[in-house]
Amino acid sequence: MAPFGSALGRPGISALRDLKRSENQNYKGHGLSKGKEREQRASIRFKTTLVNTLMDVLRHRPGWVEVKDEGEWDFYWCDVSWLRENFDHTYMDEHVRISHFRNHYELTRKNYMVKNLKRFRKQLEREAGKLEAAKCDFFPKTFEMPCEYHLFVEEFRKNPGITWIMKPVARSQGKGIFLFRRLKDIMDWRKDARSSDDQKDEIPVENYVAQRYIENPYLIGGRKFDLRVYVLVMSNPAVWSGHSRVHLTNVAVQKTSPDYHPKKGCKWMLQRFRQYLASKHGPEAVERLFSDMDNIFVKSLQSVQKVIISDKHCFELYGYDILIDQTLKPWLLEVNASPSLTASSQEDYELKTCLLEDTLHVVDMEARLTGREKRVGGFDLMWNDGPVSREEGPPDLSGMGNFVANTHLGCVNDRNNQLRQLFRSLQNQKKASS
Numbered sequence: 120m121a122p123f124g125s126a127l128g129r130p131g132i133s134a135l136r137d138l139k140r141s142e143n144q145n146y147k148g149h150g151l152s153k154g155k156e157r158e159q160r161a162s163i164r165f166k167t168t169l170v171n172t173l174m175d176v177l178r179h180r181p182g183w184v185e186v187k188d189e190g191e192w193d194f195y196w197c198d199v200s201w202l203r204e205n206f207d208h209t210y211m212d213e214h215v216r217i218s219h220f221r222n223h224y225e226l227t228r229k230n231y232m233v234k235n236l237k238r239f240r241k242q243l244e245r246e247a248g249k250l251e252a253a254k255c256d257f258f259p260k261t262f263e264m265p266c267e268y269h270l271f272v273e274e275f276r277k278n279p280g281i282t283w284i285m286k287p288v289a290r291s292q293g294k295g296i297f298l299f300r301r302l303k304d305i306m307d308w309r310k311d312a313r314s315s316d317d318q319k320d321e322i323p324v325e326n327y328v329a330q331r332y333i334e335n336p337y338l339i340g341g342r343k344f345d346l347r348v349y350v351l352v353m354s355n356p357a358v359w360s361g362h363s364r365v366h367l368t369n370v371a372v373q374k375t376s377p378d379y380h381p382k383k384g385c386k387w388m389l390q391r392f393r394q395y396l397a398s399k400h401g402p403e404a405v406e407r408l409f410s411d412m413d414n415i416f417v418k419s420l421q422s423v424q425k426v427i428i429s430d431k432h433c434f435e436l437y438g439y440d441i442l443i444d445q446t447l448k449p450w451l452l453e454v455n456a457s458p459s460l461t462a463s464s465q466e467d468y469e470l471k472t473c474l475l476e477d478t479l480h481v482v483d484m485e486a487r488l489t490g491r492e493k494r495v496g497g498f499d500l501m502w503n504d505g506p507v508s509r510e511e512g513p514p515d516l517s518g519m520g521n522f523v524a525n526t527h528l529g530c531v532n533d534r535n536n537q538l539r540q541l542f543r544s545l546q547n548q549k550k551a552s553s
Contacts, residue, residue, distance in 0.1 A: 148191070148212070149191050149215050150213075161182070162184045163193050163485070164185075164186045164192045164193045165177050165183050165185060166185070166186045166187075166192040166194070166195045166197075167197070168197070168201075172461065180476075193214060194217075195216075195218070196218045197219065199456060199457060202217070202219050214484070216433070216484060217434075218434060219456060220354075220427055220430065221430065222428050223435055223456045224456070225423045226427070226437070226456075227437070227454050229261075230288040230328050232419070233261045233263070235426065236418075236419065239255060240255040243255065255418050257448075257449060257451050259332070261329070262330075263288070263326065263327075263328055264285070264329050280300065281334070282300055282331075283298070284332045285297050285305075285328070285329055286330060305329075336444055337443045339365075345365075345440050346363060346392075346412075346441040347363060347365075347366060347439070348363040348528065349362045349439075349458065349474055351437075352420065352434065352435045352437065353434050353481070354430060354432075354433050356502070356503070356504055357500060357503045358420060359501065361474075361497040361499055362473065364470060365387035367386065385463075388470075389528060390529050390530070393528075394529075396447075408443070410524065412528065415439070415451050416439065417506070436478055437458070438458025439454055481495050481498055487542065488545070489548070494525075496534050496537060501524060501526050509523045
């Protein structure tokens with residue numbers, strides 16, 4: 120299995136681009152002006168439309184130069200709307216990188232994510248049996264509305280009295296979400312979704328998912344919370360997991376409250392959370408929990424490996440939202456393609472600065488890495504054409520031996536010291552070989 124390792128199902132993308140470029144004089148090319156290999160370029164030209172922590176990190180990166188308007192660029196942290204409109208009309212040289220896969224929505228739209236996970240679970244059951252398929256049981260029972268309305272009603276009547284949650288498939292930050300226990304609430308929603316009787320045939324009902332509500336969430340100080348874990352996916356193929364935060368209730372919703380204050384402790388570092396759980400449940404239970412979260416990252420990416428259009432120019436920084444219940448079982452709520460990079464506090468600014476700096480280290484426009492690194496700052500390499508172990512040697516794919524995944528979520532990590540040692544070692548290797 121090689122998530123995003125090649126342009127699965129879409130061969131010859133680069134050749135098609137070359138052909139289009141020769142046929143269409145309006146084709147915009149990037150990274151072409153110097154015509155040099157990556158390691159020979161003196162500067163990296165970057166572009167972004169996001170004015171937040173990302174802009175600060177890009178502007179302070181040594182050797183990086185901002186490009187405005189239509190200037191040629193080597194690195195573009197684009198938004199998804201640019202991708203939709205321009206990807207197929209842009210020629211990119213070998214070294215150029217952009218911040219999304221062209222159909223990332225197969226994982227990040229709520230209905231597509233569930234569809235792909237359900238399909239992958241059935242595939243695993245056919246090929247490897249029910250025990251292996253059960254490793255995909257980390258998302259609540261979900262139906263797409265309105266197309267699966269009748270299936271939903273059948274399930275709803277089997278379990279009367281439970282709570283369901285409705286979520287728009289393509290919105291974020293808690294917008295459009297509501298809870299319900301009665302079918303009448305669904306009918307009212309369908310009526311409200313149309314602006315008026317005379318327009319009801321012209322305006323389609325917005326797609327939602329109806330998802331069984333997790334009614335036994337783990338609480339901290341009486342508060343619900345979720346975990347945001349950042350997973351960086353490269354196209355070579357490699358999956359890095361790392362920087363993460365605990366949100367004590369949805370921050371985007373909290374901000375609308377008149378008594379909201381960013382310094383009241385609404386976000387925890389994951390290290391603090393791991394210590395809290397270990398003190399209450401013991402280290403073994405916590406290891407199982409974090410291992411189960413590793414499984415979520417891997418299985419969810421495997422579920423889209425055959426549908427995501429990989430491209431050597433693309434990478435993706437996904438924001439995974441995970442809820443933990445009282446049995447310490449993690450549940451995948453959603454995956455974000457554009458996780459917020461705007462800081463809500465000074466502590467949040469520092470976390471996102473480190474996250475973005477390490478993302479740029481791994482993307483490695485400067486061509487400094489060897490490709491053998493297992494940790495870069497706050498990121499751990501968890502998949503590289505197969506699971507990556509903390510220990511050296513061949514991986515134990517049976518799962519029965521001493522294989523321990525190379526992830527350290529919530530563990531103590533002197534990030535600055537690790538980066539200093541990493542780049543000092545790389546410099547020494549370069550000097551020794553010259």
